Structure formats: C-alpha cells, structure tokens
Amino acid sequence: MRKKKGNERNGGKSNKKTRRNAPRSVLPGQKHQNTTHFATTSRSLRSVLPFPFHSTPAASPRLLLPEAAQSNSPRRSRRGGATARASPIPRTMEAALKTYFGFSGFRSYQREIIQKVLEGRDCLVVMATGSGKSICYQIPPLVTKKTAVVVSPLLSLMQDQVMSLKQHGVKSEYLGSTQTDISVSGQAEKGAFDVLYMTPEKAVSLPSRFWSNLQAAGICLLAVDEAHCISEWGHDFRTEYKQLHMLRDLLVGVPFVALTATATQRVRGDIATSLTLRNPHIVVGSFDRPNLFYGVKSCNRSMAFINELVKDVSKNCTVHEALVAAGIKSSIYHGRMGNKAREESHRSFVRDEVLVMVATIAFGMGIDKPDVRCVIHYGCPKSLESYYQESGRCGRDGLPSVCWLYYQRSDFMKSDFYCAEAKSQTHRKAIMESFMAAQKYCLLATCHRKFLLQYFGEDRTTDCGNCENCTRTKNERDLSKESFLLLSCIKSCGGRWGLNLPIDVLRGSRVKKIVENNFDKLPLHGRGKDYPPNWWKALGGLLLAHDYLKETVHDTFRSISVSPNGYKLLSTADKGDGASLFLQLTAEMIELEGHGGSQCKEEGLNPLGPSESEKISEDELKIYQVLLNVRMQLAQDIGTAPYAICGDQTLRNFAKFRPSTIARLANIDGVNQHFISHYGSIFIQNITQLAKELNLPVDDLSAVESIPAAPKPTQNNLPRSLGGAKFCSWELWQKMKFSFQKVAIHLHYRRAVPIKEKTVISYILDAARDGCEMDWSRFCEEVTYEMIQTFLAIEGLGLSDQVFGTVPTDGIQSKTSEAPKTTSNGSEVGADVCDASPLTKRGQTDGSLICGDEPASKLQKIDGQGVNSTAATGATEDAILELVEGRNGVSLEDVVKHFNGSKRECVVEMLDNLEGNFLVYKKNGCYMIM
Incomplete structure (x- = not known):
C-alpha cells in the first residue's frame, strides 16, 4: 500500500471537500485532522468483485490511520505480545469454539469427530479442503488442557498455522529444521503448548524420552495431517509417513487421528492399516466445494x-x-x-x-x-x-x-x-x-x-x-461419421498402439512406422485430412470418456483399443443402421474448427459472482473497503497476516451488521475473545464513525444472524403454537447448554430489547409443558422463586423428583433459613457455598443442585469464614458483574480486594467463566462489561 501525502494528491493544497465526504477510519484517542491518507489498493475488493487481481488502484474511500494509534497494538503491549494473554478455560466444545475461533456452531461432522477423540477413539477423517478438518484436532486440547501433536509434511504450512493460532490466543509451536528457538523442544516436552506441529521426520527421530515426558505432562491426541501420504496408492506417497506407526507403542492410550482431503476407499484402508488404527471412527464428507x-x-x-x-x-x-x-x-x-x-x-x-x-x-x-x-x-x-x-x-x-x-x-x-x-x-x-x-x-x-x-x-x-x-454455450453435434473413422482405424491397426499412430493414418501420413506396417495400404488412409491432429485427439478423449475406447497401461507406454461399446457402434454402422452419436464438442475442438463459442457466458475467467446472501450495498462496500485497510494496517504493525486477525467474511458481516458495542461485535461469527480484547474497540470506533458519515443505522440485526437456525425437536407431538422466542430459548439452553443469563443475552441480540432471566425460565418451562425434551438435572442452577416454579411445573407434568438425578432430597432446606446481609452494590455478605441455604437470596446455590457438567463455580465460589461472618464480602458471578459494570473497568487486584471473603483463585476462576461466556472482556489489564 503506497502512502500519499496531501500535497502530492492536490498540488500542495488540502482537498477539504474530498476529505469531508469520504468515509474515514480512525483509531481511538486521535482527532481526524491528525490522520494520514492511504490510497486504497485492489486488496480491498478481493472478496466482493468477481476477481481480485487488478493492476490499477480502485477509486474508493481513503483510510485514515494515525501513527500514534499504533501504540494500542498487541506488539507494543506491556503484556508481551498478542499471544501472552491468558485465555479462559472452556468447559465445553462449543465454549472453546466461540472463545478461541469466534464461531457459534460446528460444521458438519466436526462435533461428532471431536466427541470421539475426547472419548479416546481413533478416527479417520476424509473431508474437503476448507471444510474445517483442523478444528477437529484444535478443539480437544483446549477442552482437556492437554497437548495435541500434529504431524504435517510441510514446514511453511505449519508456520502459517502456528501464526494463525497464536492470533486466536492458542499456545502453539512447531518442531522442524527451520525452528531457530532451541527452547521450544524443551517447552514442548513439558506440555507447554496446546497444539504442537512437527514434520514426520522429526516425529520419528525424537527420543522415546521426549514422548514419555510429554505423555506424563498430558497429550490428548496425535493427528496425522495429509494422511494420504502414507499410502502407495495415494497421489503423494512419502516413505517417512510409513514409519509413524512406531509411535503407537510409545503413546499407549493416545487416540490417533488421520486426516486427508483426498482418499479413495483403497487409500483409506491403507491408511488405517499403516497407522494400526484401532476400530477407527471413519468420517467421509462430501468432496463438493460449491463456491x-x-x-x-x-x-x-x-x-x-x-x-x-x-x-x-x-x-x-x-x-x-x-x-x-x-x-x-x-x-x-x-x-x-x-x-x-x-x-x-x-x-x-x-x-x-x-x-x-x-x-x-x-x-x-x-x-x-x-x-x-x-x-x-x-x-x-x-x-x-x-x-x-x-x-x-x-x-x-x-x-x-x-x-x-x-x-x-x-x-x-x-x-x-x-x-x-x-x-x-x-x-x-x-x-x-x-x-x-x-x-x-x-x-x-x-x-x-x-x-x-x-x-x-x-x-x-x-x-x-x-x-x-x-x-459456456452448448455445442452438441452428430459425430457418428468421425467416430466411425477413428474407431475403425484403431481396430485396423490392431489396438496395439497409442492414439497418435491411428490418427497419423487417418491424416495420410507415410512415416516409416506406418509404411513398415503397411498401414498406408488401409482403405482409411488419408480419410481424415479435414481435421487437424489435435481435433482427432480431442475426439479420442471424448470416446474414451464415453467408453467407446479403452486405454491399457503397460510398463512404459499406453495402448488404445476399441471397447465393447465401441464394437457395438461399429456393428450398427456396418449394418447400415446409420445410428447417430451426438457428443458435446470440447472447447479445444471448437477452437480448432474456428467456430468460437468457447467463452463463458460472462466475460473473463471468473463467471462465479457472489450469491444473493453475499451481496452487499454500495455503502456497505465502502465500509468493507475501509475495514480491510484497518485490518491491513494492524497486521503490518504486529507483523502478521491480515487473515490471522479475522477473515474476509467476518469483515463483510461487520459492514452489513455494523455493531456499535463490544457485546454485539462478539455476537458475529468469526469474532473470538482474543480479537475483542486486542482489536474490538478499534473496529467499533471505525464502524460507528463510518455508519454515521454514510447515514446508515448501526446494529442492523436483520443483516447478520450469528446463531445458526436451530433444528426442530425430535418429538413428533411438538405443538405448532410454540413461539419462536420460546423455542429459541429452549434450544439454546437444552441443546447448546447455555446458562439462563447467556440465553437472555442472545435473545437481547436477536430482538434488540432487554430480556430478563425470569422470562427465559418461563419460556423454557412453557417449552417443557408443550412436549420439548428437558434435562431437568441441570435446569436449576439457582434456588430461587424460579426454582419453586420448576418444582410446580414438574408436579404439573406428573413427573417424580427422580428427574433431578444426583440431587439429594435433604439438600432442600427450610425456607426460614436466614438470608445473608447484602452490601450496597448487591454482593452477599458472609455467604459460604458449603453452608448456605438453597432457598436464600438470589445468587446462593447448593452445589448439589448443579449437574456434573456445570461446576459449582459457575455461579459462585466463596471461601469465607461461614454464615456468621459479617466482615468479609464473598464473590459470586452476579456480584462481580455488578462491580465491573458499576466501575466500567476494574483490575484483577481490585476485584480480589473487593471480595476479600473469597480466595484469589476462586475469583480468578469466576472471572474466567464470565470471560469465556462473553459477559466481560479484558483490556489493558482491566475487566470491562460487554
């Protein structure tokens, strides 16, 4: 991108009119008059126009990025770079997917494969390039907090993947011949990385001590990428891949995952045998790439x-x-x-x-x-x-x-x-x-x-x-006469040659090989002079494709002969039936005949334009162009690739949705916690300013829907009267395991009006009454008035209290238990999770009422002096949220100091939970409300 100063563009004078009308982008803390102009390049149109490569700059909005704003970039952060930030620990696959990669739902087969890996089962995955195979081995280490080892054949590919993962907040590194940091191997051996890449040569040469130490530290899987390289029947066979089976004996109990985009059934069998996969879970997705x-x-x-x-x-x-x-x-x-x-x-x-x-x-x-x-x-x-x-x-x-x-x-x-x-x-x-x-x-x-x-x-x-x-324009023609000539000539030559010699006979050639075999005496000699040699070769290719000819592979050459279908065609011609043979002419044949018509319906080499759902308006395109340049400037400042910050599709959604707050930004697919913390405010400020200049509304909820359409419940008796909000609440809670609070936040995004948790609970109970499946054992995370509603709903449905599974009947104590006092900011005083009554004030929960996959720390974890203590303030997630919201930014030390009735590690865990659920985010060392 070439920098242009104002006096270059306007003869030494500032063009105020242009500057006033063009959409601008800024970084926080700067005034518009101190900005620098950049010419927009063709890169800004790469995802919108049919083809990205343009030699001349497009006339488009200019990017105004102040140099001083670069101090906000991760490279200059005192925390030591973009990858140094500690990320929350997700408890589920979905949480890890959103926290690190920004997506609210898995693609086809991904969740199924990850679940099998977490169960310790070997997997063989054949999925198209771009379908998300890498997620299948990147999510398990983020859930289990153990290392995933990935064997990949190409160093440059590993380097790109490591760079991208670091920008997502995932600890990753690679081992190979180009690794210059000698400490990486030692750190890897101790389990310091979430994802560790290595070449197959490196994998088989590492000492057994490395693998035993890594397994002791924790290894959740070994993935073999480009697994087709194992098979001799694969298109890229590599002998070093054959040796990977030796790791089986070193990594006892570790699931192996073989992944490839191309593998026939024969190759799949070879992969499973070579890696000694044990009862592998095999997934073969579609090879179609519709885009x-x-x-x-x-x-x-x-x-x-x-x-x-x-x-x-x-x-x-x-x-x-x-x-x-x-x-x-x-x-x-x-x-x-x-x-x-x-x-x-x-x-x-x-x-x-x-x-x-x-x-x-x-x-x-x-x-x-x-x-x-x-x-x-x-x-x-x-x-x-x-x-x-x-x-x-x-x-x-x-x-x-x-x-x-x-x-x-x-x-x-x-x-x-x-x-x-x-x-x-x-x-x-x-x-x-x-x-x-x-x-x-x-x-x-x-x-x-x-x-x-x-x-x-x-x-x-x-x-x-x-x-x-x-x-392209169809050009079908009756080629029965020409096909008869070529088939007859191949037959007359004995079917022992390639395609060139019979064509030379038809063309009337008298080269030595033809004369020596007396082929110049054949009646067909010279009958095909009307067409050039390549036209006849193209026809031979057509007849091969339609099974009128067959090709036989010999040791060093190939021969062409007439197939059974070809003999049938010749026999009909010999009988004088005159059967037609209509074939679609190839582009080469049309070109050789000089008829033209081989061009696509649309000009150029890219007739594939954006679909209706991908089209954006002219004003949205202007915003998209500026956001591309904002991303480019940020990437240059921190020394990474633009796509590692966020994808083109995410930027398109920014331009269409135009989020005005961090919370709404987080609701867009492709936005992860790392992006929010490091770049969220920069993009929000640019988007809101551009929307204002172009008179576009912000938070256009109709433009982007980040939550995928929910599948309908499997019950056949589901009433049609169940409303969309009720069904959505039930689906988010039951299927996606969201908390009541998180469901309320997502409904708020969708409806643009606040939704109370009490309303969410009533929606879910209505869905239960209407026949939707319910996991009652995890329904009540809080024992409040809503809990009583739940018991009444269960009673009305004729169910017994056994639906609570592990909930002990003596866990429900008397209503008359004394509730703890509260402070002015709403936090409870003197509460203890071990002693609190389950029917006390909101935010106090008996741990026995929380199901196994939702830890008690979800809502609170207090280590005070007991219910009689009044000097210490115990922490709950609700209380922490109120504190953060009230102060609009608070450091970890201030939170710990405020909730002096809870241990530091308990407060940190609750903050991680809130951050992982996108309720708070961390910026410059302070927690802020979404």
Missing part, C-alpha cells in the same frame, strides 16, 4: 498465448516474467531459491503485500491462506487427487473463487517422468492410473464438478451449472 468455479483451457504456450494472458492480466496469472513486464506486482517461489528468498516470498504473499504468486506446487500446498481467490494450474497435473487438493487451496473461507487449468497435449507425455519416482510396481501402476484420470479431466466436454465427485466415489448424477463446461 469454486472449475475451468479448463488448452493452450500452445506460444508468445501469442503469453500476450493473451498478459493482455487480460487482471483476470489471469501467468509466468512471473510476463507479469513483471506487464507492470503487475507479483512474486515467485521455487526450489532453486535460497531459504531466505523463499521465506520472503512466502511472507509477502500471506501478508497481502503481493497479490500474485507464481510458484511450484510445494508453495501452493504449503500455504494456509483462506482468502486465495484464484488458483491457476499451468499444465496438466500429475493426478486428479493432487489437482483437487492444490485447487482446493482456493476459497477456503467459503467465498466465490476460481480454479483454472491450462494444458497442452505435450503435458500428457510426462508419464515416464512421474513414474520415475515410483518405489514399486504397485506404486507405478497407481501413478499411471491417477495421471490418466487427470488427462480425462482436461479433455472433458461435460460437467467438471460431476466428474471430480464421481471419481472420488460420490454419487452425483446432475450437472453443477457452475463450471466452464456447464456455463
């Missing part, structure tokens, strides 16, 4: 092709030299570069300093950047599995993105090159089969997505309407 547009184009890689790409460089990515010559800011990454140069290229791309990276496959697979908008393959890939994974680095945040593949027929001659790396005959055969599948994908005239999904064993019968073949 990706797939396209394939043939090219000859001549200078004309290079010039064509550079001419449309805002929508294409070609070789680095051509981009530089065209004035496009790009970088390059390949194996011949030094480590430092590669690291600089990698860092410049993940931090959005360059928008185009020309790189080898190693870079693409080693990138953990969710907002890549376009991946272009410059050549046929070695396998369909590798292409799916490599193209899958695109659009991992769920926003529309594009995958293009350029190929030329000489790419298909690389089989010997790929087979040279084979470790065995089985491996060689697997490589050849995968390479042939990739060729078929290149030559396909039908739906690309359907072909991909069917290849991976997924049942897909309809076209997607979202790939190049589905969106």
